[in-house]
Amino acid sequence: MKDFFVTRERTATFAPTPGVGRLRPGARTKASGLYLAGAWTATGWPATMESAVRSGVGAADAVLGALGRPRPRHLFEFEEAA
């Protein structure tokens, strides 16, 4: 006899609502030397692991740009909120 069960992780699913993109900040902030990374930032993707990776790359890119350091070839097109 085969057995199985189904689990549901309610916190794993996101529920974006219209206009929520405006609330998501980009990597750059008004505070000198402070950059944001996280799945919840303005990556153009829902708050998933893909978004977390993109946000990290975006934040690193912003830091390197501010330091005038060579920036690695972009892996992604950045989609920051205006």
Ligand SMILES: Cc1cc2nc3c(=O)[nH]c(=O)nc-3n(C[C@H](O)[C@H](O)[C@H](O)COP(=O)(O)OP(=O)(O)OC[C@H]3O[C@@H](n4cnc5c(N)ncnc54)[C@H](O)[C@@H]3O)c2cc1C
């Ligand atoms: C149950 C569950 C299942 C999921 N399944 C999927 C999936 O199948 N696919 C998918 O794409 N996404 C999934 N997600 C979403 C995905 O895991 C998140 O979007 C992603 O991990 C967020 O990455 P992050 O780096 O922004 O934040 P996190 O991964 O949350 O990392 C933030 C880190 O900061 C640390 N931290 C917090 N406060 C402080 C502090 N004051 N000082 C120091 N450290 C601090 C935390 O401990 C944590 O390690 C799931 C999420 C949950 C909860």
